[in-house]
Amino acid sequence: AQSVTQPDIHITVSEGASLELRCNYSYGATPYLFWYVQSPGQGLQLLLKYFSGDTLVQGIKGFEAEFKRSQSSFNLRKPSVHWSDAAEYFCAVGEVAAGNKLTFGGGTRVLVKP
Amino acid sequence: DAGVIQSPRHEVTEMGQEVTLRCKPISGHDYLFWYRQTMMRGLELLIYFNNNVPIDDSGMPEDRFSAKMPNASFSTLKIQPSEPRDSAVYFCASSEADRKNIQYFGAGTRLSVL
Numbered sequence: 001a002q003s004v005t006q007p008d009i010h011i012t013v014s015e016g017a018s019l020e021l022r023c024n025y026s027y028g029a030t031p032y033l034f035w036y037v038q039s040p041g042q043g044l045q046l047l048l049k050y051f052s053g054d055t056l057v058q059g060i061k062g063f064e065a066e067f068k069r070s071q072s073s074f075n076l077r078k079p080s081v082h083w084s085d086a087a088e089y090f091c092a093v094g095e096v097a098a099g100n101k102l103t104f105g106g107g108t109r110v111l112v113k114p
Numbered sequence: 115d116a117g118v119i120q121s122p123r124h125e126v127t128e129m130g131q132e133v134t135l136r137c138k139p140i141s142g143h144d145y146l147f148w149y150r151q152t153m154m155r156g157l158e159l160l161i162y163f164n165n166n167v168p169i170d171d172s173g174m175p176e177d178r179f180s181a182k183m184p185n186a187s188f189s190t191l192k193i194q195p196s197e198p199r200d201s202a203v204y205f206c207a208s209s210e211a212d213r214k215n216i217q218y219f220g221a222g223t224r225l226s227v228l
Contacts (some may be wrong), residue, residue: 036219046218049216095209100215
């Protein structure tokens with residue numbers, strides 16, 4: 001069975017500093033990979049996705065993520081964090097043959113210091 | 115499109131009462147998912163439908179939980195009888211069959227069982 005691990009439960013970062021959120025997955029083949037963001041009191045919003053091809057993908061709100069097959073990782077990055085980036089971030093893996101089902105990591109809560 | 119619409123946004127009920135949560139997926143989407151989110155267990159998939167047919171309900175915690183999808187534009191998640199431990203945020207998400215697992219989430223229903 002596939003699984004997704006987000007090692008960091010909480011991260012605190014200063015506004016303007018860079019941010020990197022880690023995600024490791026376990027899956028037999030190349031999966032579909034996603035990052036979602038959840039602002040307080042809101043649903044999950046898709047930030048970016050990886051299906052195939054270029055391993056560096058760009059998303060909304062200035063985020064990017066890099067797929068590294070050798071490390072089974074899909075880390076999320078942003079060069080300069082804004083106060084509005086304070087939220088919870090979820091990494092997810094899609095099974096190619098499992099009917100659009102996603103497996104989510106436990107999430108990383110990001111706090112932004114002024 | 116208006117996105118995935120869930121109602122009510124908040125529900126407060128007493129233990130033992132029946133609770134019905136509602137979801138309208140994005141028009142044209144083939145898949146519908148129900149999730150539960152708690153601090154302790156994170157985001158859990160409860161059940162999902164494809165073309166109105168339940169495909170996997172292995173995440174439904176107990177017989178007190180049931181879900182239906184009578185047509186392509188409406189689904190319900192019912193808890194009867196409700197218990198305090200059912201207090202959580204319940205999300206509905208939908209996706210298209212050919213969109214490689216991309217799921218779009220509603221804003222959620224926050225359920226409090228007293």
